[in-house]
Amino acid sequence: MIRNQQTTSTEVIETYIRRIENVNKLINAVVIKNFSNALETARQVDEYIRNLDQDSDEFKQLPENKPLLGIPFTVKDCIAVEGFVCTVGIPYRKEAIAQDDAIVIQRMMNAGGILLAVTNVPEVCMWWETTNSIFGRTNNPYDTRRIVGGSSGGEGALLAAAGSVIGIGSDIGGSIRIPSAFNGIFGLKPSAEIVPLNGHYPPIKEGYRTKMLCVGPMCRYAVDLKLMLKVLAAGKSENVLHLSQPVNLQKLRLFYMETLNSLLVENTHQDVVKALKKTVKYFEKKHDITSYRVDLPLAHYALPYWATSMDDEDSPPFYRIMSDFDKPHDVNCFAELGKWIFCQSDHTLPAIFLGLVSHRTQIRGQTRQYIESKRDQLRREVIDLLREDGILVFPSFATAPPFHNQPIFTPLNFSYTALWNALALPSIVCPVGLNEDGVPLSVQLVGAPHSDSLLIAAAYELEQGFGGWTPPGQ
Template sequence: MGLFYGLFWLLSPRKSAATSGKKLSPVRDPLLVVSATQLAKKIRRKEVSSVQVVRAYIDRIQEVNPFLNAVTKDRFDAALQEATQVDKLIEEETGGEEVLEDRLPLLGVPLSVKESFALQGMPFTTGLVSRRGVVATVDCPPVALLKRAGAIPMGVTNTSELCMWSESNNHLHGITSNPYDFERIAGGSSGGEGSILGGAGAVIGIGSDIGGSIRMPSFFNGIFGHKPTPGVVSIENQYPHVSGRQGEYCSSGPMCRYAEDLLPMLKIMAGPNAHMLSLSRKVDLQKLRFFTIPHDGGSPLTCPVSRELIEIQRKVVERLEADLGVNVQEVRFPELRYGFHIWNTYMGLPDKEEIFSNISCLMGEPGQPVWPVWELLKWMMGKSEHTMAAIGLALLEMTRGLKPSAFLIQQKEKLQKELDELLGTDGVFLYPSHPRVAPKHHHPLFRPADCAYTGIFNILGLPVTQCPLGLSEEGLPMGLQVGAGKLQDRLTLEMALYLEKAFGGWRDPGAN
């Protein structure tokens, strides 16, 4: 292990003197601390112009991105032109504010986009060196819907290589840092989104989640992130392409600093499927049934949940009971101990029609598949174009058995039945988003199974919202997941509003 760690340290990208020991500047422009919903209202009412808002975010991105490396390619000139057109449209609109709100609910509001989503004219590489120069020719459906609602994309943000790791690092765009501590990870695979949102360089963004790729970065960077019920928001025109059985586990969803933006964003992104979620139906939290799950039961593969995260979840329980007069029941599921094994097993199941392109094939595109052992040797010599995380996953894939474990499938089906029966249409559960606050760069390599805290709910197909809950003793974001039954997304979104009010929501990293 010592030799491995030494080699890893020597070959890892070093942090520059320009960022070492520094922190972000506090937010000074008041436009940067207004939700997207309220910004759109101000723009429609001509209290502020879209150009002013877009310029404010351009200035903030230029200020923080040298420290974060979150935005990999901007489109500032195009965004300013689009903002100018928005302001002209508002001047010429004769139907009134209500017409604009109904037709263009996000008119003039800046938007950040994960680079694995096709955004026309922008890089579409997902951090793969062999895809350098690949540019999207179309917009993926959720991005197109947000643009149609009036949002203005500011640029694309960094991911882990091939969106397959819990830290956003690759040999094409480099490593992304956490706005609260540059020595910490921003998470993955939507780490660039989490980082730029947490650093107040964006107000709303879009991520994808097949094992926690929305919720982990949202947790690490102190923002809100929602993994919708699968099948509601389109997952087309992403890279790597998601199809077949993987489509049952992958969700695209909103990431944002303010809870009130979650529901309108989800409604827009769902497009013709929005009716499936009944998002307009009012939720009375006092009429819900609440459950708290303190941890996974002690899996040997995952870190124990830290004391401060156990404590903050306990405080949420106490606050719910005091404020709403409800009883929050503690429940435990022994099957959660096998969360990582279950996730790994189901991710490896063959599709009914075809076997997925494996990691080795994706790493070699557009050429031949890579040989993971050879890539490891090249990496040790500093010659590989791939990260240790991607190589490690390719090696792990080689060891995966051809026949899935009947025991793990049984455990998943049992857990699915228990949770579905427990939650029904009015049940909500609390569960840690991760067993620890944002770790140091590269440390997930030594604790890869910690993603089980999020990944298990991809396999179960439940909607889950990560909600920030203030800062730890080290000044790092804390939070938890709020989950509900299938298609009951509105319950977790209402809980996000409550928790933001009760615990303060996002905190300016420059003010700490």
């Protein structure tokens, strides 16, 4: 519509600015506004299009060369944007200005996208409720008493509240998919090592965690997933993922698993199981296929796989990250716990606990080798099961969005998403309607490496069947 002058980029940007101003007072999702710069860029886009000959090759190539021309996007507060604060929710970084754009920001802007705002995250992006002492707590637009997930929680809430249409998140244990599940939008953790991590904070440059951490798209409409992934993955979108090739879902092989059995993780709620089974039935009926219920015995040890995979002996302890890597001023989490009790700490309770845990002895020796061997065995089993045409339907979380502070009592429920980071497999969360309380339900689709195109096609199909994103209050 912008390219064909049916609307202008300025009108679109102004509309989203008004929407953000209306909803942010309720959900507290946006922490940094780029409104003035966005409006100026939009005016330049509109002038460029007005002066461009529509018969020219330059105009005809815009869908390929500038697919996001004039379109606003948002990003979570751990991905660097030059000239803007990148706090990651860490008190020590509340004035830390990014010197360069992250590569994903460069690619979005090169595609014509216009950065509109930066969104809230939990402290150090290592908790699944979005709150910190700098910007406060983000609320769920479907029920402000509930959490938005984390760590891309502000992004998920803003998208769900129609304050943004596309956004960028990151995910090392569910940080794209949990907020997508809780806010009723689409969120993709792409295949490992497809989207560059440069400019992500805290930085991860080597080791197994580079396979676990992914930057990926979050959006209200499934059709935008492929477009965004093409931009974010650049050449790998075709060389590795083959995103332009058609996908034939008639040949889909479908598997599903209903829960994780662990003393440390909640079993899935009946609403979650019901949503999962409805998803499976939809695919069966639509494509006249048979699904297969599986119970992968090794999958129930998701938490040890993730914890061991995250335990890199060369990485700094969590309490040092809390001080922004300032070793002489390492955060004393024992002292901070005492200060927190009397409301005197600048740090959140989950971050303090993680800092305390990071003092423990790391997992080493035969124990580590055994856990890694079982993790790798499970990865091979899943890949052999799914191959290039199979999808595993899996819970995205154990329950519907919990209430504020409730995660403190069930801290390990993120295992439903963390499992797939540990196995370095792509997965996507898709909304499948609301429960009786009017909050989102979702499912998670898992594929073999580089099956992103298949997962996106399945997500688009679920959107057709279940309606996709449902505006809050409806």
